[in-house]
Amino acid sequence: MLKSVSVYLLLFLLCTSCTLFDEYEQSMEQARNAMKSSDYAKALESLNVALIEQPNNADAVSLKKMAEENLAKQQEEIEHDKFLEVFTPIYEKLSSWRGSIGEEIEFLTITEAEILLPQVEKLQNEIEANIREWQSSSYSIEIGYLDSATESLYLCIIAIIENISEPVELNGDHSRSNVIKQMLRSNDFKIRADFLYTDFKSSMNRFEELYNKHK
The missing domain is CATH 1.10.287 (Helix Hairpins)
Incomplete structure (x- = not known):
């Protein structure tokens, strides 16, 4: 038994x-x-x-490691392609405006600014619609520069449309630091537009440095 x-x-x-x-x-x-x-x-x-x-099992462990590495690479490639697909048209639109405006903003008329404003607002909405999805991605810095550039251009156009003339009050202090300080405080549309357009170009340049590495 x-x-x-x-x-x-x-x-x-x-x-x-x-x-x-x-x-x-x-x-x-x-x-x-x-x-x-x-x-x-x-x-x-x-x-x-x-x-x-x-x-x-050594074979299973080894194959799993390979699968994890390949999956990570595949996801990076998918994210890269999607980044270019979503943000290249936005970047190209901003670049075209920079090209048409030129290096100095002072020649942009109020009429031209009024025509440009709704287009910039539309672009802001496009970035806003995508920014939450991408804020934790490896492209968050690039998108931040693009968002900053769009915001600076928008505020620049607003300044031109408002067309406020205001002399800079130095109060007898003509030192460089005071001149810069009072200019930053000024509500004069030319000064505001110039500063904001400089910020716009700076953000665009920083974005381009990173963007060109991804192309």
Whole structure:
């Protein structure tokens, strides 16, 4: 009787081992096929199942590491392509305005500013619609510069439309530091527009430095 129990127990253990081995091999085969088709997320799912069956299997551990690295690279490429798709048209529009305005803002008339204003507002809304999605991405700095450039151009145009003339009061202090201080405080539209347009160009230049590395 004892001998019969031992035989049945041995057969049970053998069958269980075969089942576990079959599940492992099946999961590994699924993982290899997924890797071949670049479906790294699916490959990781299968490998996690395989590692439940054989946690210390060197082949499964090695293949999982490869799948994780390839998945990370694939996601980076997807994010890169989407960044260019979403933000290149915005950048090109800002660049075209910079080209048409030129290096100095003083020649932009009130009529031209009034025509340009709704276009800049539309661009601001486009950035705002996307900025939350991208704020934690690896492109958040680039997008920040683009957002800053658009905001500076918007405020610059507002200053031109408001057309406020206000002399700078130096109060007898003609030192460079005081001149700059009072100019920054001034509400004169020419001074405000000049400062803001300089900020616009600076943000655009910083964006371009990073953007050109991604092209």
